[in-house]
Amino acid sequence: MAEDRVLRVRTLLDAVRAAGRTALTAPEGKVIADAYGIAVPGEELATDVDEAVAFAARFNGPVVMKIVSPDILHKTDAGGVIVGVQGAVDVRAAFREIIENARAYAPEARIEGVQVQELLPQGQEVIVGAVTDPTFGKVIAFGLGGVLVEVLKDVTFRLAPVDADEAVSMLDSIRAAEILRGVRGAQPVDRWAIAEQIRRVSQLVTDFPEIAEVDLNPVIATPEGAVAADIRVILSEGEMKQRRTYTCAEMLTSMRRLMQPRSVAVIGASNEQGKIGNSVMRNLIDGGFSGEIHPVNPKSDDILGRKAYKSVTDVPGEVDVAVFAIPAKFVAAALEEVGRKGIPNAVLIPSGFAETGEHELQDEIVAVGERYGVRLLGPNIYGYYSTWQDLCATFCTPYDVKGGVALTSQSGGIGMAILGFARATKTGVSAIVGLGNKSDLDEDDLLTWFGEDPNTQCIAMHLEDLKDGRAFVEAARVTVPKKPVVVLKAGRTAAGAKAAGSHTGALAGDDAVYDDILRQAGVIRAPGLNEMLEYARALPVLPTPKGDNVVIITGAGGSGVLLSDAVTDNGLKLMEIPSDLDAAFRTFIPPFGAAGNPVDITGGEPPSTYEATIRLGLEDPRIHSLILGYWHTIVTPPMVFAELTARVVAEFRERGIEKPVVASLAGDVEVEEACAYLFERGVVAYPYTTEKPVAVLGAKYRWARAAGRL
């Protein structure tokens, strides 16, 4: 059956192509709809009155009847259209009336018969469509129909194909989702029928990549079903470009040697201060890299006390990574030598390629890389850090705080912001990688590696585009169940996308598509640079919550209100506190304090009140996460609060009870030290903000849900 339908559509599309058309006619659309079981109004050509009665009976409801004659163009003027005919008697009468009217209108007309078409019922209009996105390929769209929704742009997207469950999830992803479930006593529409339309359209465009667009607009959804009033199909003009792909095993092999090298060559190493080749050498040495470091420079024998080689081919033994610190115009030739030497990775720091309009130069090095099987990082990057290897292959400054987050950036400026932020906050890092022009290695390679890397607990990526959105989604789907993936997608807005265009020549996809598809892949999207950095810093520190029950314990009632706002803003839920637990909290707080949630212990309380309530919050298995609101007082100074909180949390961790604990510290400048103390001990704490700690907890929950941990 499936093959048969493919054959039918293939034959049709070939004929359309052969006719030099890209837009299909309505009857051609109907052929495709029928082949894929996309419900459209039934229609038949009745050549006599008995056929008309039979067809109408089959449609089991009112029909529209229309004269079919090549000589009558204005059917209505000819009295050749009757709407809403039902029952044999009326169908007979209508058939005769139409024929008579037509004869009267144009006595010479050739009459082929009367078209009998199902009359669509009143119902909720929805739109089902498929488009070809430059980043993600075939993408399926769903939204409510009608002009209002067009204005409000309430549409959701998924990668095609979608299965039935995914299709039905689209119905809940629009803002007006409630409509379809029936509001004000209206009956709900047949959700599965709509989902089936979505699924079938998604299968159609998957089977036929040359179909650029499909529109079912509108689909009339009723409690009994969903029928497309109209199907529009457009074929693509050209071919989609195919990108070279690598298997997961291939990626991992080269990435392992890149991130855990034993031997690194620096092409363009230099003794001259201020040169990139000097900075890279210094950072490798000062960073403490314990593997071999081989400077390559045709004009020196010794660089920073190490033997230098004229050519990388002269370097003894196996080399894992060649770091390039030479002008763009010399890169291709040096890369040839890297290829001949069998080095699997080239880190191309130089700029002066596609980003400055030198596309040919970039194409040339890509060709060399492909010929020799050398994977390219960059060009136009600051280099990369692999902290657990003490490897700083960059012209920036060394970084040595080992930890769980791997950060990547497409832009050098953002890379520097990552470095500065990490240093300022002592963020524990497993790697920082510049991607630059992404001539070869890109986010999916890195995701695949960091997903496997045991030193990496969280991956945070700044990106302006994706060369291959599907490969990224595939890599994300494999990685997300293991560890959080945070993405800062720059060029979200029209203005941002325009800037991206002039910056990298990258085509920034429509953000609504990115947003839905990244979410579908389980990626945590950071709204801005600072959020990406904060998530990167905090997510590896926080344990994974085991349930949805969030409790706020606060000394400052005012913080409690703001923290509650933040809880809602971040899609979290304040636990409804059961009465026994409420009573338990009340034993620790003053009579005028408020139990419930937030638990308001009030401002003047001693350390013991904070400690007792935090203990209860960690102890009770019905509570899954704690948000603490601290208020600086003489009775409980900041460091006292920090010490007791860290101690209690550590004690419970030793007992195997790990819950996310975040804190907002309101107080004088001493709270900054207290926050740093807490952060280092696994409590995500911020001064002067009630938003950030909850935003981070929200990000952890989003990941936990995407990873199926909740």
Next chain:
Amino acid sequence: MAEDRVLRVRTLLDAVRAAGRTALTAPEGKVIADAYGIAVPGEELATDVDEAVAFAARFNGPVVMKIVSPDILHKTDAGGVIVGVQGAVDVRAAFREIIENARAYAPEARIEGVQVQELLPQGQEVIVGAVTDPTFGKVIAFGLGGVLVEVLKDVTFRLAPVDADEAVSMLDSIRAAEILRGVRGAQPVDRWAIAEQIRRVSQLVTDFPEIAEVDLNPVIATPEGAVAADIRVILSEGEMKQRRTYTCAEMLTSMRRLMQPRSVAVIGASNEQGKIGNSVMRNLIDGGFSGEIHPVNPKSDDILGRKAYKSVTDVPGEVDVAVFAIPAKFVAAALEEVGRKGIPNAVLIPSGFAETGEHELQDEIVAVGERYGVRLLGPNIYGYYSTWQDLCATFCTPYDVKGGVALTSQSGGIGMAILGFARATKTGVSAIVGLGNKSDLDEDDLLTWFGEDPNTQCIAMHLEDLKDGRAFVEAARVTVPKKPVVVLKAGRTAAGAKAAGSHTGALAGDDAVYDDILRQAGVIRAPGLNEMLEYARALPVLPTPKGDNVVIITGAGGSGVLLSDAVTDNGLKLMEIPSDLDAAFRTFIPPFGAAGNPVDITGGEPPSTYEATIRLGLEDPRIHSLILGYWHTIVTPPMVFAELTARVVAEFRERGIEKPVVASLAGDVEVEEACAYLFERGVVAYPYTTEKPVAVLGAKYRWARAAGRL
């Protein structure tokens, strides 16, 4: 005319009240609609066929005709309703048919005639309503009609009454505003006719405070007009509580003595460390207050080296402020003495009043205050700072960085966060004031004062509720044209509002109402605590932009993209760079750099490139604001960038050219020092974030628009 209509409605409402009803009947609604010129379908009772024809002719379109008989309840069953009748012939026929049908259906029925009612045309359904908000009183609402909008909650609010311009502005304040202007070739509806319905309803509820709710639902809007299909009017059950109000002059007199006192008494002053009365004394002394400080304590003669008095009545001379540092139960008695002494201001630090359920105790002190004309700040506060007076009347720590922002907070915890943030960032402050329970003095008093205070350039307020939303809006409307007012409204979300309820017993109004009305008052709403603090720090530093043209100059292309996103997110517009200006920028940047906007000077550029492009940005009068994206490189280190930027900005300021300049610094930790340097010199600069500098600029623009400066 106006008096006549008021009389008619007054008579009607009195009758309804007298009948013990709160809901008006449809005919009563029609009387009110007619009195206020609210367009509803015309209807008349025709007692004979000629009357029917005349009425129908007057309505000038199709009509609905209905039997009117006290004995026929089910008009349709009786064949007593005919819809869509038009023209004398049809009206005659319909009249007769209805009468005949009625006679046949119920031969004994008393027939009063046939109602002839205008048939409403097809059109866009909208909703116009008025409600009585506990914070803001009469509030008028507008939204699109229909179930979809109900689901999407696309409604906008204004304080009643509104004038015609304000009413029409409501049409543009809904998300689906475009619909009313006509989309997909549809004709626009008569916007002024809708606005007129809004205006009239707002006048009605203003004239009659006892009308709790009015609903015109739906109003049918067409290109020719807007007619309410239905009007529903509900009267309030009880009386609205009136709050005591003060004139502006009264407020200013007491506020001046509070904020610029010459003599302060501390009731409960103490020599004992750890006591609030000790901390307050120390802070007054250590803060350097140059006026008189009089400790009051019945048990001491000398406190911290100053003569102590048994009672405040013993203090010699005039006293401007009495600071209370005694337990709640002693406050009322001491306040009596303050009143007798003629002290105009009592600063009530003690807690233990309404916030702990002690409402009677609070009512008692309010009564004492009113009796003597003593204005009360608090109770349940940390006190207040008036930095230009070196006055720290608080139990917290002194603060001495004088500057332009006045901050207030309802919560003590948030007050501590304000203090810590201000100290950490060296924010220049004119005052920090705790409002606590707001038993008397509240935000409108403070707004009125700070609006006049020449030391204050910006006012930032944390609040959980407003005792009198209208008084606040009035004060804001007077203040905003002079200086920005930033508000952090806690309890935005249902969860937050619930926490507010349990914290202060305050009724947190519906946030949609707050949001629209605060915006209407020109207030800049901060989405969170940290944003409030950042706006407070930055707004007084930034000059007011003179136009909408924003230009990004960036060394990091990646920052340029993110900054562009932030520009759109914050409602700003990237200037379309004219070709001559584009050419001028190009003379300074490498050939592969991107002019346009962002101006991407590329990463490796020397200080001179930053300087030349910033100069051009300041020089060209078509550019109104600059956003700088700095990328840390060896060629242009952070402090070099900071120094050149500050120098150029200062030079232009001396020449009288003042434009807002904000900067995002991407780099290693040295950028933090560079940001502090820039901030102190009037360039709002942040490290590791592309969002904050633009958010602050956006806030300045929002204010400039609200203040009519743009």
